[in-house]
Amino acid sequence: MSAKPNVEMKSTAEARVLTRAMPRSDGGFLGGVLPPLVALAIAAVVGDLLILTFGEAPSTVFRLLVEGTWGNAYGIGQVLYKTTTLTCTGLAFALAGRAGLFNVGAEGQLAAGGFGAAMMGLVLPAGTPAFLAVPVCLLAAMVVGAGVGAVPGALRAKFGASEVIVTIMLNFVVLALLNWLVSAKLRVPETLHTALIGAGLVPRLSDSFAMFRGSAANWTILFAVAAALVSWWYLFRTLSGYELRAVGLQPDAAEYGGVRVPRVLFVTMCLSGALAGLGGMNFVLGYKGYYEEGFAGGAGFLGIAVALVGRSHPLGILAAALLFATLSQGGLAVNAIVPKQLTDILTAVVILAVATAVPEVQQQLRAAAANVTAAFYRDARQGVQHREGAES
Amino acid sequence: MSVQTEHGDALAIRMRGIVKTFGGVVANRDASLDVARGEIHALVGENGAGKSTLMRVLAGLYAPDGGTMQVNGRDVTGWKTPDAIAAGVGMVHQHFMLVPTLTVAENVVLGREPTKGWRVDTARAIAEVTALSRKCGLVVDATAKVADLSVGEAQRVEILKALYRGAKVLILDEPTAVLSPPEVQDLWTVLRTLKADGGTVVLITHKLDEVIAVSDTITVMRAGLTISRFPTAGTTPRDIARAMVGRDVALHLDAAPRVPAVVSAPRGPVALSVSNLSVISDRGTSAVDRLSFTLNPGEILGIAGVEGNGQTELLEAIAGLRRAKSGHVQLGPTALDGLSVRERADCGLSHIPEDRHRRGLILEYSIADNLILGQQHRYSRRGGLDTDRIARHAAAQIERFDIRPGIASLAARALSGGNQQKIVIAREMGRDFSVLLAAQPTRGVDVGAIEFIHAQLRGARDAGKGILLVSADLPEVLALSDRIAVMYGGRFVTILPAAECSAELLGSFMTGAAA
Numbered sequence: 001m002s003a004k005p006n007v008e009m010k011s012t013a014e015a016r017v018l019t020r021a022m023p024r025s026d027g028g029f030l031g032g033v034l035p036p037l038v039a040l041a042i043a044a045v046v047g048d049l050l051i052l053t054f055g056e057a058p059s060t061v062f063r064l065l066v067e068g069t070w071g072n073a074y075g076i077g078q079v080l081y082k083t084t085t086l087t088c089t090g091l092a093f094a095l096a097g098r099a100g101l102f103n104v105g106a107e108g109q110l111a112a113g114g115f116g117a118a119m120m121g122l123v124l125p126a127g128t129p130a131f132l133a134v135p136v137c138l139l140a141a142m143v144v145g146a147g148v149g150a151v152p153g154a155l156r157a158k159f160g161a162s163e164v165i166v167t168i169m170l171n172f173v174v175l176a177l178l179n180w181l182v183s184a185k186l187r188v189p190e191t192l193h194t195a196l197i198g199a200g201l202v203p204r205l206s207d208s209f210a211m212f213r214g215s216a217a218n219w220t221i222l223f224a225v226a227a228a229l230v231s232w233w234y235l236f237r238t239l240s241g242y243e244l245r246a247v248g249l250q251p252d253a254a255e256y257g258g259v260r261v262p263r264v265l266f267v268t269m270c271l272s273g274a275l276a277g278l279g280g281m282n283f284v285l286g287y288k289g290y291y292e293e294g295f296a297g298g299a300g301f302l303g304i305a306v307a308l309v310g311r312s313h314p315l316g317i318l319a320a321a322l323l324f325a326t327l328s329q330g331g332l333a334v335n336a337i338v339p340k341q342l343t344d345i346l347t348a349v350v351i352l353a354v355a356t357a358v359p360e361v362q363q364q365l366r367a368a369a370a371n372v373t374a375a376f377y378r379d380a381r382q383g384v385q386h387r388e389g390a391e392s
Numbered sequence: 393m394s395v396q397t398e399h400g401d402a403l404a405i406r407m408r409g410i411v412k413t414f415g416g417v418v419a420n421r422d423a424s425l426d427v428a429r430g431e432i433h434a435l436v437g438e439n440g441a442g443k444s445t446l447m448r449v450l451a452g453l454y455a456p457d458g459g460t461m462q463v464n465g466r467d468v469t470g471w472k473t474p475d476a477i478a479a480g481v482g483m484v485h486q487h488f489m490l491v492p493t494l495t496v497a498e499n500v501v502l503g504r505e506p507t508k509g510w511r512v513d514t515a516r517a518i519a520e521v522t523a524l525s526r527k528c529g530l531v532v533d534a535t536a537k538v539a540d541l542s543v544g545e546a547q548r549v550e551i552l553k554a555l556y557r558g559a560k561v562l563i564l565d566e567p568t569a570v571l572s573p574p575e576v577q578d579l580w581t582v583l584r585t586l587k588a589d590g591g592t593v594v595l596i597t598h599k600l601d602e603v604i605a606v607s608d609t610i611t612v613m614r615a616g617l618t619i620s621r622f623p624t625a626g627t628t629p630r631d632i633a634r635a636m637v638g639r640d641v642a643l644h645l646d647a648a649p650r651v652p653a654v655v656s657a658p659r660g661p662v663a664l665s666v667s668n669l670s671v672i673s674d675r676g677t678s679a680v681d682r683l684s685f686t687l688n689p690g691e692i693l694g695i696a697g698v699e700g701n702g703q704t705e706l707l708e709a710i711a712g713l714r715r716a717k718s719g720h721v722q723l724g725p726t727a728l729d730g731l732s733v734r735e736r737a738d739c740g741l742s743h744i745p746e747d748r749h750r751r752g753l754i755l756e757y758s759i760a761d762n763l764i765l766g767q768q769h770r771y772s773r774r775g776g777l778d779t780d781r782i783a784r785h786a787a788a789q790i791e792r793f794d795i796r797p798g799i800a801s802l803a804a805r806a807l808s809g810g811n812q813q814k815i816v817i818a819r820e821m822g823r824d825f826s827v828l829l830a831a832q833p834t835r836g837v838d839v840g841a842i843e844f845i846h847a848q849l850r851g852a853r854d855a856g857k858g859i860l861l862v863s864a865d866l867p868e869v870l871a872l873s874d875r876i877a878v879m880y881g882g883r884f885v886t887i888l889p890a891a892e893c894s895a896e897l898l899g900s901f902m903t904g905a906a907a
Contacts, residue, residue, distance in 0.1 A: 237779070239769060242768050246757070246765070249756050254754075255751075256743070256745055256766065258734030
């Protein structure tokens, strides 16, 4: 953890660096939590104004929102279900972000992970005991997700291709491929989903606690929480995590410190994809019991917001995932009196407020933009060097 | 002082008492410059002497904190870039500002495009640029994409850009740094053509042969001041070198307590040997050119030279950060060719990098975490970081190297420059090593820390380590080194025992004046 810089500043160059860094290194727990809370407050105010334009009382709407989410077991179950997926995609984005990578591909990785889990569940003989089948399916989800993450990782590590562009494009490729596979080969006639999976299903919470009846909440959430804890340990307590963060903070210094930067970039993209892929289990094995076209439904992209609001810290991501899951579920709860898109707007306001208020988020976004530009200029410069090589 | 200064009318540029500070750093203090109309004026001085700043003030990029300036007799103090361009003052920067995907013609006319209705008249742009380039002798294909140009051609485009905007006063900031010798000759031809047309040129450089070759008048800057001004005719490179580096060397540092026996005694194994090493720079030009030397144990070999003559690339190649094009590096009995950075470090190579903010430290990391950078694999157990050992290591190094404040969990960013550098020193010198690459070890560091770092370097030398010292600070090189090599254009111009060196002598080698 960083502490307050209270040292006398020797040179002005240092002083300038310091002042620029103040808002960030002045952190501590409060400094880390305050900006998201401010963002939430801003979102609440914007929400109030919007509700007023619909001619409703904000207090009524917000009460409804809270009652529909945290007010009853069903609501809580739904929130927990959504939290699970968002935690996984948020972790995926954050892990990559810590290495200076901007993984926009969680949507495709999530879908692929779900597909991998479904295939493994269909292949395993029905009735395979859960203690065997669930870990195998989990592994399948993570491996397939990692496979999708490996593509931009390898292209970045080998050729310096911007992972921003590659992941965006790969989303289309992966989703289209999966849709084709399902609709052409695997679907049950008249539907958009595969046959019911016989092995590796994750029990629902309602199987153990009757009050959650009807909600999609299932024990995959334990895997998501475990993933958050392992991610924290990996990032902050392992050699690989030390090197990963070094690459993200100062790639030149990491290189100087003997870190093989391209290798770290590749491995991190694979791990990021695996985390997103893990999230696919939630819907496929925990909720429906089959793979369905388009189940990801934007949870991969929302993971970016989760990671930004959670400030790329695994525990912060758990909290942020809860928040966004609440807003998402709350939209359905208030739909009776105001359009449910209200909560989408609140989500957007939270993201915008955080992106504006938190310097490291700005930095991350700027780095992603610079990354795209750099890839472009490198190509241009290679032209120059090529020409020079030809001349000499 | 030349005659023209008496007649304000004949002066294209007249700057008086210019002061420019950045925060607490004074870049220009009381700098004055007189440039006559129709002359090529060389502005020379070491790195950091304030040449570029003074010219940026003139071009309107910076507002001066004090002083006055006139262009063609008109007071223009504190003008802005558009005013300067409108008045015909154009500057060609060290780093080009061109759009790589556009053509030469498009780049040149950018912002002043000839139009046909609401569209850019491309044909006319090409015709105009071609005509202009032919008139000035700036040969470049107007329809070529800038991305496809060589560096020399790109620079011609920059000059064309300035001329297209009607520049009568052209400022060139170290134009030859990126050029090959034939391209330099072409540039001189262009400048002479401009002069013949009544244009005025201010040329920033620190290469003395160029000054002699092309300029009419010289102004020398040192430490933000304009020291002297004299006509080029009748001046020798040595005169200019003396004006540039002439300073009180003895005042800065105590003489090194050298061990003469160490210098002369022939030894068996060398600590580091470099043979026929060639390295390519980021720009794709040759940075280190078939360089060979050896470094003995118990010796500090100082490399003096103006920055950008291959020192950075040389050290990076030895450290494994940059691939050598050809040649061999051997550390004691071990050939380093093809080894990774970590493997080289494990062989006993330490490296104080020249830029601690970019390479030497991870500023967000704590002191403790920075103290293991490069050694992190030695502080892990089955993949997990051994936090106890890292903490104990940090406590010991903070104590031994007197890093303040001695709070191991503090982010490196929060420390002063001197203490940041002590972290690097502690990490690289606080472990087993046989050879140390020390690049600018005291740059931006306060006096107390400089003393401390010098003592550490001397101590390591006396303990039998080989140290390769690169520094832009001549007095430092003189005070610490046993032998001194001067690097120019990717080669060692000379290697001399330090006892035979003086700042003046090195200065003349550094600028390529003596050979």
